[in-house]
Amino acid sequence: MSSTKAKPVADSRAIINEIVLPNDTNSLGNMMGGRLLHLMDKCAAISAQRHANTVCVTASVDNVEFQAPIRGGDVVVIESQVNRAFRTSMEVELNVWAENPKQQTKLKSNRAFYTFVGLDDESRPVEIPPIQPETEEEKERYDAAAKRREIRLVLAGRLGLEDATNLREDMRAAIQASPSHS
C-alpha cells in the first residue's frame, strides 16, 4: 500500500507544452479534439502518479468543451493538478491554453476534470494519500471536487441520489431530469 500521509496539491502539478504540427490538425488546420484529449490524458496521468506514487488509470472523463480552436503552429499548454483524493480515486483538473509565440497571445482553450484510480501490483484499486489543500483557491477546488464526484457517480449509476449528501436539492432534481439518469 502507498503512504496515506496527506500531500500538498503542488506535488501533483504537471505541465505539457507541445507544438501543433500538420499531422495533429483537421482539414481546417485546427488541432483535432482527439489529439488534445490524448495529451490531456497523459498530463493528468503524470499528476495522478506524482500524487499517488503508484500506477494510475483513467476511470472517467467529465464533459469536455472546446471553447476556442487551437491552430496549427500554436503551442498547446496543458496544466494539471490533483484537486482532491478520495479512497482509491482522485479528481485531476486540467486547464488548456493555445499560445502563439509570434503574436505573443495565450488564449484559454478548455478546462476538464479526469478521475484516476491508483492500482496495486495486482491491478486492484489501492488506497492513495489524501490531499492537503493549502491556499484559498485549493480549498475551494477541494470542496467543489466532492460535489462533482457525487454528480459523476450518480450519472454513472454508482451512487444513489439519496446518498449524494453533498448535492443540493435543486442539483438532485436537475440530475434526476437528465437523460443519462434513466
Ligand SMILES: CC(C)(COP(=O)(O)OP(=O)(O)OC[C@H]1O[C@@H](n2cnc3c(N)ncnc32)[C@H](O)[C@@H]1OP(=O)(O)O)[C@@H](O)C(=O)NCCC(=O)NCCS
Ligand atoms: C477504474 C477501475 C479501476 C475501477 O474498478 P472497480 O472494480 O469499479 O473498482 P471500485 O468499485 O473499487 O472503484 C474504485 C474507485 O474508482 C471510482 N470510480 C469507478 N468508476 C468511476 C466513474 N465512472 N467515475 C468516477 N469514479 C469512478 C470509485 O468511486 C472508487 O473510488 P474511491 O475508492 O475513491 O471511492 C476499473 O473500472 C478499470 O480498470 N477500468 C479501466 C481503466 C482503464 O483502462 N483506463 C484507460 C482507458 S482505455
